[in-house]
Amino acid sequence: MASEHKARVASGHKASMVLDRAYVLSEIDSRIYGSFIEHMGRAVYGGIYEPGHASADADGFRGDVADMVRELRVPLVRYPGGNFVSGYNWEDGIGPKDSRPRRLDLAWRALETNQVGTNEFMQWAKNVNAEVMMAVNLGTRDLDAARNIIEYCNHPGGTYWSDLRKAHGYSDPHNIKLWCLGNEMDGPWQIGQKTADEYGRTASEAAKAMKWVDPSIELVACGSSFRAMPTFPQWEATVLDHTYEHVDYISLHTYYGNPDNDIANYLGRTLDMDEFIRTVISTCDYIKAKKRSKKTINLSFDEWNIWFHTLESDKVIEPWQIAPPQLEDVYTFEDAVVVGLMLITLLKHADRVKIACLAQLVNVIAPIMTENGGPAWRQTIFYPFLHASLYGRGMALRTVVSSPVYDSKDFTDVPYLESTAVWNEENGELTIFAVNRDTVNPLQLDCDLRSFEDYSLAEHLVLESDDLKACNTAANPYRVVPHNRGEAEMSGGRLTVALPKVSWNVIRFKKAAKQ
Incomplete structure (x- = not known):
């Protein structure tokens, strides 16, 4: 578990990301x-x-x-x-x-x-x-x-x-x-x-x-x-x-x-x-x-x-x-x-x-x-x-990310936050995909989205479970399913989101309709 590997940043569990529509990696x-x-x-x-x-x-x-x-x-x-x-x-x-x-x-x-x-x-x-x-x-x-x-x-x-x-x-x-x-x-x-x-x-x-x-x-x-x-x-x-x-x-x-x-x-x-x-x-x-x-x-x-x-x-x-x-x-x-x-x-x-x-x-x-x-x-x-x-269809963006890291048996400097973003300009959609690797603590992600000031938060989908070994079966096919009750807030072009421990997150934004 997290206590068994070395945390590199003792100051807490915060990460940051900057997204800019000019930072395009490639069309997907x-x-x-x-x-x-x-x-x-x-x-x-x-x-x-x-x-x-x-x-x-x-x-x-x-x-x-x-x-x-x-x-x-x-x-x-x-x-x-x-x-x-x-x-x-x-x-x-x-x-x-x-x-x-x-x-x-x-x-x-x-x-x-x-x-x-x-x-x-x-x-x-x-x-x-x-x-x-x-x-x-x-x-x-x-x-x-x-x-x-x-x-x-x-x-x-x-x-x-x-x-x-x-x-x-x-x-x-x-x-x-x-x-x-x-x-x-x-x-x-x-x-x-x-x-x-x-x-x-x-x-x-x-x-x-x-x-x-x-x-x-x-x-x-x-x-x-x-x-x-x-x-x-x-x-x-x-x-x-x-x-x-x-x-x-x-x-x-x-x-x-x-x-x-x-x-x-x-x-x-x-x-x-x-x-x-x-x-x-x-x-x-x-x-x-x-x-x-x-x-x-x-x-x-x-x-x-x-x-x-x-x-x-x-x-x-x-x-x-x-x-x-x-x-x-x-x-x-x-x-x-x-x-x-x-x-x-x-x-x-x-x-x-x-x-x-x-x-x-x-x-x-x-x-x-x-x-x-x-x-x-x-x-x-x-x-x-x-x-x-x-x-995840559109343009892959180059993200600027800062995250605390840890060491494990085979890997050094593993970032707690793994994330990327996709911008579908044609559909007016922006999506952040993010995983929190921390097995004990939630991770706060602060994201600078001022380049997308005309976009508003649509939903925060989360896949999480208190049981790492939980699975879906014929008898219980919906034991592990995503929900849309993620904790995310958008204000002044800045996003603050809580990523639960060991979780898959999809944070979606929609472009505001022209008045």
Whole structure:
């Protein structure tokens, strides 16, 4: 707890922030609020797709889940993996369902029925108002399969693969504009693991062929699987040396947890995330300078979340089942606060992080949970993601912040206040996202908003709980939910707000109507 780590400022619990409409970092790409559906566990079967469920539509997709996905306003969903994609034959998931093969999924030791494939998933994504970030298999397959799926999905017609799509009942091309060149190809757990040079050459040639089929697509090269990989960041440098002129983004993946039950250290883990992002940016820009290129590679943080609750129980799952429960982490209140911290970190790098995917969306380390044949409910982490997606669109502002700090087991000078701000000038909205990391005391935040003197306080949303381990379940789905009774006051362009101990806060302002 807070008494167990060193407080750097003994004078109390106050922080300050200055916001100015001239301090614009970047426009926020809405794709930063993307998510991820992989063929693993009950993400697809029993998650988004369950024929016979009371809410299922004519195509077998759960309506209650679709409603919650639309509530989150997820603009982009990565599919079909993840580790799964490195052993996936995309052709298995097209054509008549009764003739599709069942395959052993070596990544997750499950049985894949292929009842949901490319066309069905595209149909589902359209229904929930999301674009798709499609991944191609560069583990067991090569550039030939990659160019063929582009032709199947995006070419209008008159060729073998595009006409086959039409024969399958989809006359219009899917026009998928964002593609991942494999997944975590540096990992020894990956089917078809490659060295950086092997992957760089494969990805470069696949990228060329794919863009020759459809020059309008954007491509994401695989970065390191996570920051602690022994090859990081040399992997990024080598891969980009091969692919720089053919790709548009490089990926980052990270997951955090609290297995030691050290809340102070857990709340500081986003300092690691921040440093991870900064290092990848530096590596991208080094290769840009090395190649004398005018092109800037941006970042796709296409896997991020909390993942640790099921690490032990998942080891004993019986193999070769259809959609067994896997990675079904039940999230606590403290997990939700860390997800909020991760969202703030992404927004603070909105100038270079253009895509991000909360991994995953349903049942598998997810904000939405379901019971087969039963209800769906919102986990604790649903709410900070919802708030960011709803109110975090517009321009990310550069904030000037002063905060007391503390030390934890792994981190030094962790600020009690973590915050950022988003200005949506078109909608006349200003939003401050703030987390108080202090586990004992509330934190007073004084904010200079004189640059926004024509804005007035609209509401102060708070997610808080006296029980750090509180969670939402099917039996008690609303135990941890936000409220709008936050203590905030605005006077003379200055905001004073009380941030409760260990809390996620959303302070919203609206521009006054012209008289």
